[in-house]
Amino acid sequence: MNALCCRRFVVAIDGPAGAGKSTVAKLLARHLGWLHIDTGAMYRAVALKALRMKVPLDDEGALATIASSVRIEFSNSPDGIQRVLLDGEDVTEAIRTPDVDEAVSVVSAHSAVRRIMQGLQRKLVEGVHAIAEGRDMQTVVFPDAELKIFLTASLEERAKRRWLELKSRGYDVTLEEELKRTEERDRLDATRVDSPLAMASDAVVIDTTHMTPQEVVEHIIALIAQRLRRHGD
Ligand code: DC
Numbered sequence: 750m751n752a753l754c755c756r757r758f759v760v761a762i763d764g765p766a767g768a769g770k771s772t773v774a775k776l777l778a779r780h781l782g783w784l785h786i787d788t789g790a791m792y793r794a795v796a797l798k799a800l801r802m803k804v805p806l807d808d809e810g811a812l813a814t815i816a817s818s819v820r821i822e823f824s825n826s827p828d829g830i831q832r833v834l835l836d837g838e839d840v841t842e843a844i845r846t847p848d849v850d851e852a853v854s855v856v857s858a859h860s861a862v863r864r865i866m867q868g869l870q871r872k873l874v875e876g877v878h879a880i881a882e883g884r885d886m887q888t889v890v891f892p893d894a895e896l897k898i899f900l901t902a903s904l905e906e907r908a909k910r911r912w913l914e915l916k917s918r919g920y921d922v923t924l925e926e927e928l929k930r931t932e933e934r935d936r937l938d939a940t941r942v943d944s945p946l947a948m949a950s951d952a953v954v955i956d957t958t959h960m961t962p963q964e965v966v967e968h969i970i971a972l973i974a975q976r977l978r979r980h981g982d
Contacts, residue, residue, distance in 0.1 A: 758977075761887040761897045773965045776963070779829055785823065790833045792862075809859045850930065850934070857884075859943075884938055885946070888948075896973060904932065
């Protein structure tokens with residue numbers, strides 16, 4: 750699968766919070782040896798820096814200044830886990846706190862921040878094969894992606910996944926609270942003016958409510974193989 754016909758092959762994965770995008774993108778990228786672009790992590794890194802600098806989250810200019818000056822890198826650690834570096838600091842865990850969860854929906858709604866992040870994302874895939882994951886991958890950032898996948902799952906299942914993840918990391922949150930937070934994040938992602946969560950008309954929809962991550966990955970690998978055959982590879 751690595752010997753490709755084309756100069757690049759981008760799989761654009763979109764979907765709401767908790768649909769399994771990150772888990773699936775991570776596994777896929779590892780299996781194929783392709784770059785994994787976790788665009789949510791990029792917005793989270795900007796939100797973390799803004800929180801640390803105590804920048805008001807409605808100050809679009811100040812947030813854009815942060816976005817254009819931060820250095821965000823993805824690096825593979827020896828255990829195969831992709832780490833997120835913010836100005837050289839490993840923030841992989843720091844960007845996954847409930848505080849950042851809340852701030853990032855607001856930060857990522859600012860157009861000036863989005864333009865800068867979207868430019869960075871397009872640069873990252875130049876000439877490489879990549880799994881790009883986020884909310885606007887197939888409609889805004891990579892409308893020409895070779896494969897578009899829209900992952901979804903029921904609200905209850907998505908909140909439960911996030912709740913279990915937070916609990917396993919020692920956070921004292923209730924499922925009820927996480928359900929409310931997920932609903933609110935859905936609302937903000939879907940109703941923001943700039944690049945709301947949207948599905949491309951040629952996307953393949955996969956409902957992951959009753960699927961394991963491995964099953965989803967196998968399904969997507971079959972789709973990639975099919976597209977490559979169509980490319981004449
Ligand atoms: O996927 P995630 O939970 O890590 O995303 C964090 C936030 O960033 C979420 O509020 C949606 C937003 N986001 C976005 O607006 N555009 C993207 N391409 C990726 C994430």
